[in-house]
Amino acid sequence: MNYITQEGFYRLTEELSFLWKTKRPEIVRAISTAAAEGDRSENAEYIYRKKELRETDRKIRYLERHLKDINVVRDKPRQQDKVFFGAYVLLEDENGQQKQYRIVGGIEARGEENEISVKSPVAQALIGKLLDEEVEVLLPDKSKICYTILDIKY
Structure with a gap:
């Protein structure tokens, strides 16, 4: 069992919420805007935003996986x-x-x-x-x- 402080649990659940509700939608909008500019293979903004989305999704999966298997010490x-x-x-x-x-x-x-x-x-x-x-x-x-x-x- 993994343990976490109450403050740490709050901070990490807030981070997860921010990633899901704010950061990820912003990145998806930026990808859509960049994709509308034409050839994606040479579009630096599109390539950067896709990489940023992968990193954000990886962080979301990490937090979801770890936050469900913890014991909050209050x-x-x-x-x-x-x-x-x-x-x-x-x-x-x-x-x-x-x-x-x-x-x-x-x-x-x-x-x-x-x-x-x-x-x-x-x-x-x-x-x-x-x-x-x-x-x-x-x-x-x-x-x-x-x-x-x-x-x-x-």
Whole structure:
């Protein structure tokens, strides 16, 4: 079973709705307009829009397939000083650098938002740990990094 936060579920269902109701119809109209201009084999706008439609349809299929097989986690855990799915975790490394991550489902993880998949090495090392506990993370390149958990929020 794949898990997703309530916020992630809302964001992805909104994205799916936008793709179906707004973006796809706009692309189809643009294809029709470009097709009316003549020879399609040399029509750059037509070729571009067809490619854009394929990519949009692929994203729609991906979201539909994954959103039907997920479990939305709505409740906060009873023990809030322990890291579980959905937690915002503030970490400090050995050099005093601080980082904050949120542990989310793989389909909703956005690195630029500091959201990490529950299946990532960092999340796997954090799950079940307590506030002020030290955590050693084994990275894919076999290097290790140590963190101290400074804060946990839900």
